[in-house]
Structure formats: structure tokens, C-alpha cells
Amino acid sequence: MAQIKLSNLRHSYLSKPESDEDYALKKIDLTWEDGGAYALLGPSGCGKSTLLNIISGLLVPSDGKILFDDQDVTALPPAKRNIAQVFQFPVIYDTMTVYDNLAFPLRNRGRDEETVKERVTAIAEMLEVTDMLTTRASNLSPDNKQKISMGRGLVRQDVNVVMFDEPLTVIDPHLKWKLRSKLKELHQRVKATMIYVTHDQTEALTFADQVVVMQDGEIVQIGTPVELFERPAHTFVGHFIGSPGMNVLPCDVKDGGVFFAGERIGLEGPLEDVTNGAAEIGIRPEFVSVSGNGTGLAAQVRKVADIGRHKVVEAIANNSRIHAILEGDAPNAGDQVNLEFKQSQTRLYKDGWLASTPGEGVQ
Amino acid sequence: MKTQNQRAWLFVTPVLLLVAFNALIPMMTVVNYSVQETFGNNLFFWQGLDWFEQVLRSERFHNALGRQFLFTFLILIIEVPLGIAIALAMPKQGPWVPFCLVTMALPMLIPWNVVGAMWNIFTLPDIGLLGYFMNHTLGISYDMTQNPFAAWVTIIVMDVWHWTSLVVLLAYAGLVSIPNAYYQAAEIDGASNWAVFRFIQLPKMKTVLTIAILLRFMDSFNIYTEPFVLTGGGPGNSTTLLSIDLVKIALGQFDLGPAAAMSLIYFAITLLASWLFYTLMTKNDNKS
Numbered sequence: 001m002a003q004i005k006l007s008n009l010r011h012s013y014l015s016k017p018e019s020d021e022d023y024a025l026k027k028i029d030l031t032w033e034d035g036g037a038y039a040l041l042g043p044s045g046c047g048k049s050t051l052l053n054i055i056s057g058l059l060v061p062s063d064g065k066i067l068f069d070d071q072d073v074t075a076l077p078p079a080k081r082n083i084a085q086v087f088q089f090p091v092i093y094d095t096m097t098v099y100d101n102l103a104f105p106l107r108n109r110g111r112d113e114e115t116v117k118e119r120v121t122a123i124a125e126m127l128e129v130t131d132m133l134t135t136r137a138s139n140l141s142p143d144n145k146q147k148i149s150m151g152r153g154l155v156r157q158d159v160n161v162v163m164f165d166e167p168l169t170v171i172d173p174h175l176k177w178k179l180r181s182k183l184k185e186l187h188q189r190v191k192a193t194m195i196y197v198t199h200d201q202t203e204a205l206t207f208a209d210q211v212v213v214m215q216d217g218e219i220v221q222i223g224t225p226v227e228l229f230e231r232p233a234h235t236f237v238g239h240f241i242g243s244p245g246m247n248v249l250p251c252d253v254k255d256g257g258v259f260f261a262g263e264r265i266g267l268e269g270p271l272e273d274v275t276n277g278a279a280e281i282g283i284r285p286e287f288v289s290v291s292g293n294g295t296g297l298a299a300q301v302r303k304v305a306d307i308g309r310h311k312v313v314e315a316i317a318n319n320s321r322i323h324a325i326l327e328g329d330a331p332n333a334g335d336q337v338n339l340e341f342k343q344s345q346t347r348l349y350k351d352g353w354l355a356s357t358p359g360e361g362v363q
Numbered sequence: 364m365k366t367q368n369q370r371a372w373l374f375v376t377p378v379l380l381l382v383a384f385n386a387l388i389p390m391m392t393v394v395n396y397s398v399q400e401t402f403g404n405n406l407f408f409w410q411g412l413d414w415f416e417q418v419l420r421s422e423r424f425h426n427a428l429g430r431q432f433l434f435t436f437l438i439l440i441i442e443v444p445l446g447i448a449i450a451l452a453m454p455k456q457g458p459w460v461p462f463c464l465v466t467m468a469l470p471m472l473i474p475w476n477v478v479g480a481m482w483n484i485f486t487l488p489d490i491g492l493l494g495y496f497m498n499h500t501l502g503i504s505y506d507m508t509q510n511p512f513a514a515w516v517t518i519i520v521m522d523v524w525h526w527t528s529l530v531v532l533l534a535y536a537g538l539v540s541i542p543n544a545y546y547q548a549a550e551i552d553g554a555s556n557w558a559v560f561r562f563i564q565l566p567k568m569k570t571v572l573t574i575a576i577l578l579r580f581m582d583s584f585n586i587y588t589e590p591f592v593l594t595g596g597g598p599g600n601s602t603t604l605l606s607i608d609l610v611k612i613a614l615g616q617f618d619l620g621p622a623a624a625m626s627l628i629y630f631a632i633t634l635l636a637s638w639l640f641y642t643l644m645t646k647n648d649n650k651s
Contacts, residue, residue: 058547079553091548093562104562108553152552 002069002160004032004055004193009064011050017062024050025061026217032161032195037187039208040197043240047217048197052163055195056085068160084153085163089170090145094138098129101137102151109156123151126186143175150183154190161193168203180206201241213237229284231358235349238282244312244323247288248349249281258348261318263297266343269359280349285312287342288324290331296338297322301331315339396623414624424625426600427608428632434604435583438522442579443572445523446530450538451564453531464535467528475525479592482521507594511601518590518602525589526579533575537568573644577637584633605629 009028017023025047032038040048053059055066057078066074073081084105093101102120111119124130127147132140137148146167153162164183168176184207187194196207204211205225213220213228213236221233232238238246251260254276258265265281290313299317311330315322315337322339331337348356397414399407418424453463473481488494488506497505507514541563549559587606590596596603596611603611609629613622 053547056547056551058550078547078551083551085548085551087544087548089542089544091542091544094566095562104554105552108555108558149548152548 002193003034004161005067005070006030006051006055007065007067009051009054009061009066011047011054011059011061011063023062024217025054028064028219030212030219030222032193034193035191036193037184037207037209038193038195039204039211040195040214041199041201041204041211041240042214043199046214048199048214049165050217051214052085052165052195052197055161056083056163057081058085082156082159083161083163084156084159085165086146086149086153086167088166090142090149092137092140092145092148094136096137097133098124098135098137098140098148099133101148102133102155105152105156119155119157123155126154126189127151127182143171143179146171146179147182150186154186154192157190159192161195164194164196166198167196168198168200176203183207201243205241213240215240230345231347231354232282233354235280235282235352238284242284242286244285244325246282246284247322249283249320249322251279251281251348253277253279253348253350260320261297265341265346267346267348267356268344269357271348271356274348274350274355279355280352281341282347282349282354283341284345285323285325287345288322289340289342290315290324290326290337291340292331292335292337294338296340299337299339301333301335301337303333304330393623393626396619397627398620400620410620414620415628418621418625418628423608427603427605430601430603431584431605434518434522434586435580437519438526438583439576439579441519441523442527442530443576446527446575447534447568447572449527449531450534451560453535455539464532467531469528470525471528473525475588476592478521478525479589482517482524482589483593486517507598509598511598514594514598514602518593521589521593522583522586526582529578530572530575533571534568537571538564541567569644573641577641580640581633581637584636 006028009025009030010023011025012023014022020026028051040051042048050059054061057073057076057080061074064074065072068081078085093104096104099120102123103116106116106119120133121130124133127150129144129147129151132144137145140148150164150167153159153164168179171179180203183194183196187207194207196204198204205228209224210222211225211228212222215234215236221228221237223231223233228237228241232241232246235246235248238248249260251258251265253259253271253274256271258267258271258279258281260281267281297317299315299322302314302316302321304314305312309327311326313324313326313330315324317339324339344358347354398410398412400410401407449467453467454460470478485491486494486505486507488498494505497503504510505513507517545563545567546559549563554562585606586604587610590602590604591607591610594602596607606629609622609625612618612625
């Protein structure tokens with residue numbers, strides 16, 4: 001168990017990187033606290049897996065250091081780092097039984113058979129695979145194979161960190177949910193630091209206490225699921241988290257206020273040194289209300305999607321698309337409506353980054 | 364109501380005809396010869412299973428069969444591990460991959476009788492590159508036309524040279540299909556190189572290796588052209604393998620009955636061995 005610190009980390013897959021574009025990871029500074037449940041969230045190709053492989057030692061970073069409890073492990077191979085990693089596709093040793101698969105990491109490290117038996121039995125119990133222990137691993141279903149892969153990650157008691165690289169990709173949807181809650185439960189029982197890489201926001205938000213959002217090799221925001229939802233630090237986070245994502249509307253900053261389609265829009269609080277000119281308003285669809293009473297932004301409804309628990313209204317105002325999530329009644333497509341934004345949840349973004357601060361609302 | 368008709372047979376008929384003309388009918392003529400005696404003039408006399416008994420009891424057949432098993436055993440035990448070792452040593456990516464693959468494939472592209480002729484000249488004691496080098500430079504007496512041991516070494520080395528590539532290419536195909544995650548997981552699990560080979564590479568290569576061994580078994584068990592061109596079965600009978608002996612009986616002595624019986628026995632042994640091997644190798648695949 002250890003605190004993991006990444007300091008000034010940069011990585012390029014090219015031998016002679018020149019510009020920033022050549023880097024898959026651009027300057028990462030990050031500390032993972034001991035025992036935390038983290039998710040690393042971002043779209044495909046944002047550098048999540050690169051970062052994970054650097055922590056596990058499968059990749060050596062171009063620049064920067066990795067510290068486990070202040071000990072520099074940058075040059076150590078994976079086997080010496082005492083970490084565990086579960087991959088996207090289940091990796092099992094076909095010719096071994098489930099028991100031998102789970103015992104493999106322990107036996108390789110020379111543990112005596114008694115300890116091996118004790119640990120394997122305990123892990124099998126947790127994963128509910130006790131009745132399969134004598135089965136040959138190649139005959140298992142994909143979800144059970146992935147359970148065994150996870151088990152091999154968890155079987156060593158003293159690992160510094162267990163990393164999961166999109167482990168539910170090949171799992172059937174109805175089993176995904178089960179395995180996800182299993183993982184959460186496992187984290188509470190084994191208390192190891194866990195890092196869960198995914199591009200699926202639901203997986204990240206259910207598993208993690210802290211979510212690290214990445215884009216283009218950079219960390220955009222670190223926060224609890226609630227923070228990411230309520231105050232995205234970047235419009236990217238706003239887009240990426242939520243379904244549909246945050247509405248981002250082009251606006252003008254002038255005369256100490258913010259204007260969209262000629263109307264002044266109320267913000268959550270004062271602006272932080274925002275120069276006049278183009279900026280963006282960010283508002284979650286959950287905080288947009290729709291009425292026909294003439295107050296608020298005039299818009300036309302383009303379509304309404306009934307997705308069960310609530311309805312998603314897509315409206316057009318001043319050539320910008322705005323989503324609203326409504327409970328109960330919703331207008332019909334083609335209706336002229338008025339949109340109102342909940343002021344305490346309306347934020348300003350300048351060059352993509354959050355520029356408003358919570359406080360007294362400004363009109 | 365299910366309509367019952369026999370039209371489906373139309374679909375299988377072409378295949379049945381093809382198999383009949385290229386396998387069943389020629390084979391039945393062999394069966395026909397194997398139970399009859401002929402003195403020419405198209406006169407045949409019923410002989411029953413006498414020829415089979417004669418072949419199975421003949422010392423000549425036992426010796427040829429023994430040599431055949433020895434040959435196949437030796438080339439398998441050399442070519443399979445060697446092929447795996449070369450495949451493991453070959454680069455998995457980069458500009459050298461095509462070079463290695465083509466180099467490996469070259470020996471297999473050479474016609475079998477040319478291979479025999481090449482090695483024949485190669486080993487001639489006074490003018491062959493290898494023969495001259497061994498006899499005159501190293502001073503080791505090496506003449507495969509005189510010495511049975513030298514003849515055996517030559518046919519074995521020739522077969523290894525000609526066919527190890529097949530094992531290499533199949534093993535290589537098996538190796539490159541292993542996802543990188545397996546190696547990464549093994550590294551994290553702290554597995555040694557031997558454990559990686561034993562628990563990842565070998566199991567993943569099992570299917571292709573089964574095919575490689577089967578092909579090498581059948582081909583080497585039926586081998587004729589190369590040793591025939593190289594040694595002609597000599598010196599004496601020391602390299603007379605089953606097929607060479609069979610041709611001697613059938614075409615040299617024109618004993619069609621015993622030759623037919625022998626080829627059926629030969630066929631049965633090849634089939635039985637292949638079937639046994641395949642069944643044993645795949646026995647555990649679907650068992651829990």
C-alpha cells in the first residue's frame with residue numbers, strides 16, 4: 001500500500017518528439033492517495049491507458065518521475081513495483097485450473113502453499129467462484145474469465161495499487177452491472193488503492209470516489225462525481241459527463257454582463273477577470289426549464305425524446321441547440337417556447353475553462 | 364407438413380464423383396490386386412488374405428517399417444523443437460519480418476527431386492561443397508554412398524533443411540496471434556521466461572503445432588522422392604524407407620499382389636497414427 005505520486009510526467013511514443021502534439025501525455029502532476037477508489041475517465045485515445053501502463057511499469061515515461069511513497073520507481077520493471085493490473089480482455093492461463101490461475105502470482109513470488117491456499121480461497125469466496133476452482137480456466141464464460149483476471153490482481157495482499165483497464169468491455173450488459181458493484185464491494189473489503197480506467201461515465205461515476213477526467217493527454221479535472229456534474233472545470237467535462245451533456249452556448253461578455261441572443265443571462269456569481277468578447281455559457285439540461293409564458297429565452301422545439309423516466313427536449317434558440325430535461329409534461333416538436341436557466345447553475349467558460357465563481361448572482 | 368424428397372443428393376453428387384474418381388476407385392483397384400495373384404495376360408486367381416499375411420510376416424517389411432519409424436521420429440524430434448526455437452527468435456515486427464518469412468519459405472519452394480539432386484551433389488566427397496569440406500579440410504571420412512551412418516545423417520539433415528520452415532511458419536503464426544496483454548499480465552504476475560513459454564506461448568501454439576506435427580508426420584512417413592534421388596535406398600538397404608521398398612516390389616519385381624497388400628497396410632498405419640495423434644491432442648479441448 002502506498003501513496004502514488006506522478007511528477008512532471010510526459011510521454012511520447014516517438015523517439016524524437018518535437019512539438020506538444022507529439023506527446024501522448026503532456027505534463028501530468030497527480031497524487032493518488034493510499035486506499036482511494038479512482039476512476040480515470042476520458043475518450044478513446046486521450047492517454048488513459050498510456051498513463052496506466054506508466055504507473056504499472058509496462059512503459060517508461062519520456063520525462064518525469066513516479067514515486068511510490070517517495071521512493072522513485074520510474075526505472076523499475078512491473079514485477080518489482082508490486083502492482084496488479086487487469087486488462088480489457090480477460091487474460092487467463094488456458095491450461096491451468098481456476099485455482100492455479102489465482103495462485104500463479106503468489107507462486108511466482110515464492111509464497112508457501114499454505115499462504116497460497118488461504119489467499120486463493122478467500123479471493124474465490126469474494127468473487128463467488130469457489131465452485132469453479134477445479135475447472136480448467138479455458139472453459140469459463142467471458143465474465144467468469146474476467147473475474148479470474150481480477151482475482152489474480154487482488155490475490156496478493158500487499159499490492160501498492162490495483163489497476164483496471166476498461167475491464168468490462170467484453171462483458172454482457174446485464175453482467176456489467178453485477179461486476180461493477182462487485183468491484184465497489186471488493187474495494188471496500190480489500191482497501192487497496194484502485195484505479196479504474198474507462199470511457200464510460202456510468203462506470204466511472206459508480207465506482208470511484210474521485211474521478212480524473214483526461215483529454216488529449218492532459219488532466220482536465222479531478223473531483224468527486226458530484227463536483228464533475230455540478231461544476232465542470234472545462235466545457236469538455238460538461239460535454240463528456242451527463243446524458244445529454246451540458247449545453248454550451250456562445251455568448252458575448254460586455255458591460256460587466258453576459259449576453260446570448262441579445263438577452264442578458266444571469267450567472268451563478270461574479271466573473272473572474274473576464275475580458276470582454278466571445279465566451280461560452282454552460283448550463284446542464286437538468287437546470288433548463290421550459291414554459292410558454294413569454295418570460296425567458298424564445299426558442300423553437302425541434303424534437304422531444306421520451307427516454308422513460310424523463311423527456312429530453314431539443315430546442316433551437318438563435319441557431320444554438322439547447323437540451324432540456326423535463327419530468328412530466330413536455331411541449332411538442334415545432335412549438336414556440338421560452339427557456340429559463342436556473343441562475344445558480346449557470347456558468348461562464350472562457351476559452352473552454354470555467355470563468356465564473358459561485359456567489360452573489362449577477363444580472 | 365415436411366416435404367420429403369431426395370433432391371439434396373444433387374448437391375453432394377459432384378463431390379462424391381470427385382472423391383470416387385480420385386480416391387475410391389484407384390483404391391479399390393489396389394484392394395482388388397491385394398487379394399489376387401496374376402501371371403499376366405489379364406489372368407487373375409483368388410488369393411484371399413495370403414499377401415497380407417506374407418507382408419506382415421516378412422522380415423524385409425519389418426526392417427523397412429522400422430527404418431521408416433526411426434526416420435519420422437528423428438525428423439520430428441529435431442524439426443519441431445528447432446522450428447519453435449526459430450519462431451521464438453524471429454522478430455515480431457519491423458522491417459526484418461518479411462525478410463525472415465521469405466528466407467524461411469524458400470526451401471519449401473524447391474521441388475522435391477531438385478532437393479534430392481542438390482544434396483546429392485552437395486555431399487559428393489570429391490567435388491561437393493560439404494563432401495569436400497568434410498573429407499579434405501576437416502579430415503573426417505564422410506561418404507554417404509559407402510557409409511550407412513553418413514547416409515542417414517544426410518537424409519535427416521536434408522529433411523530438416525527442407526521442412527523445418529513449415530514448423531517455423533506455423534509456430535510463428537501462432538505466436539504473433541497472442542495479444543500483448545498476455546505478456547503484460549505475465550510480467551505483472553511475476554512469471555519467468557520459462558513460465559511465459561510454458562503457460563502462454565505453448566498453449567496458444569497448440570493448435571498450429573498439432574497441425575504442423577500431423578503434416579510433418581504424414582509427409583515424412585510417405586517420403587519417397589528426396590531419399591530416392593539422394594541415396595536410392597542405399598548403401599545396401601540402409602535407407603530403404605517404406606515407400607522406396609514398396610516401389611521396388613511393385614515396379615522393380617512387379618509383384619503386384621504383395622505390393623498392393625503392403626500399400627494398404629502402409630495406408631492403414633499412416634491413418635491410424637494420424638488419427639491417434641489428433642485424438643490425443645484434442646481430447647482435452649472440450650472437457651471441463
